[in-house]
Every structure is written in structure tokens, then in C-alpha cells.
Amino acid sequence: MLDKQLLMIPGPTPVPARVLHAMAKHPIGHRSKAYGKIQEEITANLNWLHQTQHNVQALTVSGTGAMEAGIINFLSAGDRVLVGCNGKFGDRWGDIAEKYGLQVERINAEWGKPLDVAEFQSKLEADKEKEIKAVIVTHSETSTGVLNDLEGINKAVKAHGEALIIVDAVTSLGAMSVPVDEWGLDVVASGAQKGYMIPPGLGFVAVGEKAWKAYETATLPKYYLDLGLHRKATAKNSTAFTPPINLVFGLQEALRMMKEEGLENIFTRHNRLKKASRAGVKALGLSLFGADEVASPAVTAVMPTDVEAEKIRSTMQQKFDISLAGGQNHLKGKIFRIGHLGFVCERDTLTVMAALEATLQELGQNNFTPGAGVAAANQVFAG
């Protein structure tokens, strides 16, 4: 059957009909009073979602653009920065920082393992001259399904006292608590097509007071991504440049839905989806990539040993119209990833487990009790 896709990748994520309908409205002028009201509402709700008192800035970019803005607005060429690298996105932030002439020290961990908090601690403690200007970390590493210990790394940064913490929360924001003000996270970047439940095209950057102070002396060149221009406009319920109006209509609706559900409920839902996905996959005799203790609430990576990951993906797609993500870079063909982020409910996870079981059987895998995947997921949901 055509066009009955179930999108289970870690972004873009499924979009509620309420949001799709909102996006299909006729655009309005972005310098109108009507638009100002929308901007006011979305800023308030973005602040709510980020648990911050400071206005979150919305930019017309994808997640990478938001992260680049999060880096270049607060640093100058030659600045020393630590970048946590244990996946595709950590590597990307290292690349961006190098492109802009920062002095980048990568703190590496194997893909599938979390970053080592102690390494950050010792680097930061050793920096008596306070030369380290920023620590750049991916919270939930989408490429591996590993959640880094942001709270732990942040404590080391706070003990240092000088460095900013710049966070890629692209697949954690809206899936788990990222208490920006409480933790004193200086810069937090995220993207629309993830926990926000809207299509791609908007990036978000939360900026704390300390980062705004750093902004004043940062000298890297920028204009379109200059967050100071955005801050000024946002404070007047306006935008520095033309916003993606129809996507903003969608964001307005999605944030209303998120408020209706409530932050705690959203986080609980994602946690349950994570646990059920992992339990189901294990019950089907497949190996998880990454340990339970460091599992992202957004995406579960699976490393099958007896059957090709890409065969599972293509069968799931062709037979059931379920889209799963593949591996990236050296993990291409070695893992597949189940997204359970944003507009995903328990029924979707049960569906994936049922289809995954049929797929494995079709591919000759029989090392599990029929029904085991669904049963294991059900057990988590019953708990």
C-alpha cells in the first residue's frame, strides 16, 4: 500500500495533523501586528520548553546552522575550546570550530560509548590560566543513540568558572529535561524536526547571561547568524530576517500541543518509548549498540550480528512502509536506528516491534519466541 508511511527515524519525525493543517494556512506579512502576536506566543512557549527566563532565539536554519550560531557568536579566532567527540555530530562541531580558526582540543570516545566526564574534569582543572573559553558537547548523539552526561560535564565546566558550555541538544530538547537556567547552560542549540514535532527549517538557540557577556567581545565574523541582531528583534516580538512563516504557524501549534501534554508527561513518554524499544529489540535476539545506562531517549541504535542491518531496513520499508535510519560514516551498514522522538506514541513502538519480528522471520532469523518483541515492549508499558 502506498503512502502510509510510519516515520521512525531520529528526524525528521512524524508531524501531527494539527501542525500540518496550521502550516497549510495562507502566509501573512512578518511585519504585521498579527505576526507579532504569534512571535510573542512562540517565544514564551520556547522559553517554557527550555526552562529558561531568557528569550530563546529562533533562526531560519537547520540544526547545524543553530549550532554554528551557538559557537561563532561567543568566541574569537585562536580561542581554546574542548569539543566532545563520540559520534558524527561531535565531530561536526569540531570541524566547525576549526573552520573558524579556534584552537580545538577534541576529547574523543569510541562511537557507541559516552564521553568521559573525568577527561573534561582533568583538562579543565589543569587549565590554571583559564585559557579554555568553551566546552562544546553533544547531549544526545543522534548517530549512535548515546546520551552524554551533560550534567556531569557541566559541573566540571562550572568548577572551571571561565569556560562557557555550548550544548547540542538537537535530539534531547523536547525528549528529556534540559533545565537550561537551573544548570546554567550557557548556549543550547536545537532543531525543529526533532522533539518539536514540526518539519525541518527552524533552529533554536537559548543563550544565558554569561554567554551574552562573551558575545560583546567575540570577534568571529557573522551577520545572518549574528544572535545579537536576533535578540534585539525577538525582544520586540519581531524577527531580524524573514521568518519561515508557515513553519512558524506549525511551531505555534506544536508548542500548544506540548503545553497541553505537559513537560513531565513528554519526558515520561520518551523514557517509556526508549525502554520499550530496547526491551523489544533485545527480546528479538538483536544486540543494542550502546549500553542501557547511556541510552538516548530519542533514538535506539541496533547492531545485528546474524543478519545485515540494511536488509532489515529495506524489508521494514518495503513490506511495512516503516522508515528506520541507517548507520552513518563507519557505522554505515553495521547498525540501524529506531527513532522514537517527538510525535511518537506507545502504539508506534508496538507496531515497530511487530513488524521487526516479521521482518526478522522473513530474513531467516528464528532465535526468539514468536511475539517476544511485542510482549517485552508491552511489559514496559504495563509497568
Place this chain on the structure above:
Amino acid sequence: MLDKQLLMIPGPTPVPARVLHAMAKHPIGHRSKAYGKIQEEITANLNWLHQTQHNVQALTVSGTGAMEAGIINFLSAGDRVLVGCNGKFGDRWGDIAEKYGLQVERINAEWGKPLDVAEFQSKLEADKEKEIKAVIVTHSETSTGVLNDLEGINKAVKAHGEALIIVDAVTSLGAMSVPVDEWGLDVVASGAQKGYMIPPGLGFVAVGEKAWKAYETATLPKYYLDLGLHRKATAKNSTAFTPPINLVFGLQEALRMMKEEGLENIFTRHNRLKKASRAGVKALGLSLFGADEVASPAVTAVMPTDVEAEKIRSTMQQKFDISLAGGQNHLKGKIFRIGHLGFVCERDTLTVMAALEATLQELGQNNFTPGAGVAAANQVFAG
């Protein structure tokens, strides 16, 4: 009556129902085969629209982001550039170039007047050392409704032989012929919410061979806006970063509609809308801002003398739900602007003239024959 808006501003422009419906589809993964097919189609059609053999790059940005990409990918700090400034957008490109440490020489003209080709000629002819690396020009200056003589300036650039010509075609592309390859335009930037008939959120940059050569040695820092990354991806029918998928669905549909209408018909339509708008406004006793010979096909600026521009705007909005644009910067309150760009038909222009007449009468203006605005516009359309 609520929600029966007629959007007559120079961007965002009205969006066809076919496009809105396309945008309301469920998103798909951007690394899927299905997305690759869409990318292939839109690249081919963007090339058709730009009259170029080189792949046009689509970026998740507003028009300013596209222009910034058009500047920073081909130049290095200290490079000497000429920037044409006769409106808000010319000024902006000057600002961007300065932010990036270019040596900017602004060639100014009064707002409402076109840039002087001879000034470019003499600067370029005097540059025997070939130090001028680029000439940056706004084709249709949206803030004033003035069309600059791109062909004339381009000839001076070609005579120079070294400098690139970098063009803001944001409100000319899709409204009039911008023959990128035939004229040898090196870099041409544009934005979605104009002639493309889709909502904002996508920027486009056409890049010629000479500019790609300059790209190889250009040293300004960039990553998200690095067109080399985009070129590589586009060549494989993919995207460097996550594209705004639902807006891309809309673009796919809009480009199909444009192909159905045909380039010549599109240009003729805009030319007729321009002429009819100007004839109608004049017949209603209002002064046009900018001469007929340099009038943009996208937007008509009006400078009323006996009645406040903002009163006309607010009455048109409140009484008829017709959105017109105001003046920008020092022209705020002094002019209003009628957009006739993108998904605008002759009926829309007649409607505006009819409503403008009623508005002027309501504001005590009676220095015209009743019906004169519509009659004058009709006469153009009958021609």
C-alpha cells in the same frame, strides 16, 4: 470579514492552494530515495528558472542568508569590492561585506533613483591593478521599487575582466528574465517567498564557473553557508544539511506550476501587473516613487502627498483586508508599496485599484474621476 486577506506586499507573496496542500503532506526522510527524486526534479527546474546549466544551490535560509553565502564563499578578508547602495538591501550587502573585513566601496544613489552605471564603469576602468574582486548589486531594490540596470553594470564588470558580479535577484528572479548563463552572472541569490510563490524558508544561489574558481582560494570562514558542501551534495541529488522538507514539497509544486505557465508568460504577466499598477495609481492622483523607466516588475512604491501613506495602508487593511507594505528606514510613513510579485493575477491588481479608490475617497481625496484607477489598469490589460 475575518481571514480573507489579500497579500499584496513584496514578500511573503500569496501561495497557491496547490502549494499549500503539497506542504501539508507528511514529511519523509531526507536521506531516502524518494527525497533524492524530489531533489533531482527541483534542481533541474531551478536551473530552468535561472536559465543556467550549473546547478542552483538551495539553502535553508532567508534571502539574507542566501546573499551572505553569495558573498562569503568567493572572497577573502581585505578584498576590495564595489557595492551598489540605493536602498535597504544594497546597504545591507555593504554591511555584510564590512562585517567580514572586506574593503568596501559603496556606490550610492538616492533611494528611489537607480544606480549610475557610469560610476561603476569609471571605478572599474580606473582599476588597472585589477584589485576589485567583486561588484555586489541589488537587481530589484525591494525597498524602493527601483530596478537597477544589471545588464549595464554587468557589461562594465565584464570589461574589467577580473571582478565577479554578485547579484541580489531576490525580487527579480521569477518576475523578469535574469539570464544567468547568457549574461555570465557569477553569483545570483534569491529567496523563496518572492517570485517562487512559496512561503519563506529557502534561499537559492546560482554559481557560475568563474565564481567556483574563486571559491577555491577564498578564505573567509564558513560552514553552514559553505556552498562547496552544498554543491557536492546537490550533484548527488542530496543536501548537505537537513532541508526544510515540507517547504521543498511546496517548491516542487510551485516550480511545476511555473513550468506550466512558461518563463515568457511569467515575465509578461509581471510586466503587465507593473504597468497596470502604475497607471492605476497615477489615475488616482497619487505620485509614484521612482520613474517608470526604472520601475521594478515586482513592487510599485507610491508617495502620496495629500494624505498619509500609513492611513492609506491601515484603511486598506481594516476595510478591505488588503495588506500593502510600508516604507523602510527613512521612507517609513512616507511611501507605501504594492507588491505584484509571484502568485498575483490581473484580477488582484484590479481589486487593489478598486479598493484604493474607495480608501482615498474615505480619506477625503476626490481629485480623480470615480473609477479612474480601475479604468486605467483595465486599459493596460486590454492592450
